[in-house]
Amino acid sequence: MITIKSQREITLMKEAGLMVSKTHKYLKKYIRPGITTKKLDEIAEKYIISMGGIPTCKGYEGFPAALCTSINDEVVHGIPGNRKLKNGDIITIDMVIGYQGYQGDAAWTYEVGSVSEEKKYLMKHTKEALYKGIEQVKPGNRIGDISNAVETYAKKYKLGVVKELVGHGIGTEMHEDPDVPNYGKPHKGPILKPGMVICIEPMLNLGSARVGILDDDWTIVTEDGMPSAHYEHTVLVTEDGYEILTPRLDEND
Ligand code: MF3
Ligand code: CO
Numbered sequence: 031m032i033t034i035k036s037q038r039e040i041t042l043m044k045e046a047g048l049m050v051s052k053t054h055k056y057l058k059k060y061i062r063p064g065i066t067t068k069k070l071d072e073i074a075e076k077y078i079i080s081m082g083g084i085p086t087c088k089g090y091e092g093f094p095a096a097l098c099t100s101i102n103d104e105v106v107h108g109i110p111g112n113r114k115l116k117n118g119d120i121i122t123i124d125m126v127i128g129y130q131g132y133q134g135d136a137a138w139t140y141e142v143g144s145v146s147e148e149k150k151y152l153m154k155h156t157k158e159a160l161y162k163g164i165e166q167v168k169p170g171n172r173i174g175d176i177s178n179a180v181e182t183y184a185k186k187y188k189l190g191v192v193k194e195l196v197g198h199g200i201g202t203e204m205h206e207d208p209d210v211p212n213y214g215k216p217h218k219g220p221i222l223k224p225g226m227v228i229c230i231e232p233m234l235n236l237g238s239a240r241v242g243i244l245d246d247d248w249t250i251v252t253e254d255g256m257p258s259a260h261y262e263h264t265v266l267v268t269e270d271g272y273e274i275l276t277p278r279l280d281e282n283d
Pocket of ligand 1: 086087088090091093098107124125126135136137
């Protein structure tokens, strides 16, 4: 069932989304060579709690941390640990924050020091694929219009579209209906209506689309070891289009 949020619920979801935006902005300055992903997680958790938010990922199906930290060939759900970031890495930070029972969710891929041109290419076009999907959000359009826009853009730039993981509705739960795949046919799937809130989140690979899972049972990695990027926003369907509930607060993004 796809829920339509009331005005009151939308207000709370905006608060939750803004906490996600602020945490991304706050963390960005710490993302540099030498820091461990565990340290980033500790910094984020403290900050989230200081704002009155709840780090929803922690304890979700046994996930042990506030952040998912996925480096280079790791696609999503990397577990923070003692690994240190190195110059030239890319790292995706994905987080969900709860506020008064409502969730906000956003992921972003960051450069560590100076990264290769091919990683820059992957990041630029994965971010652009997210915005191509978001541009399709308006009442009357369907989920398939979003999916197709993301896939068409990714294919144009020869990036592998991960199919095993999809975007999702969001509200009191981090994952609600509908699924929002990053591939599919236009004019198909559920119709978008004002008050729906969805997470659009392309995961694109520089090489093949194929992925596997590590022995930790969480970390999804590319099968060929090539880098992957992931950008996600929580998006509200409005009367005449959309509003991003997890806006980037850094003008350089
Ligand atoms: N943003 C991620 C998602 O949409 C959050 C995963 S949190 C975890 O799936 F707890 F499952 F790791
Ligand atoms: Co998500």
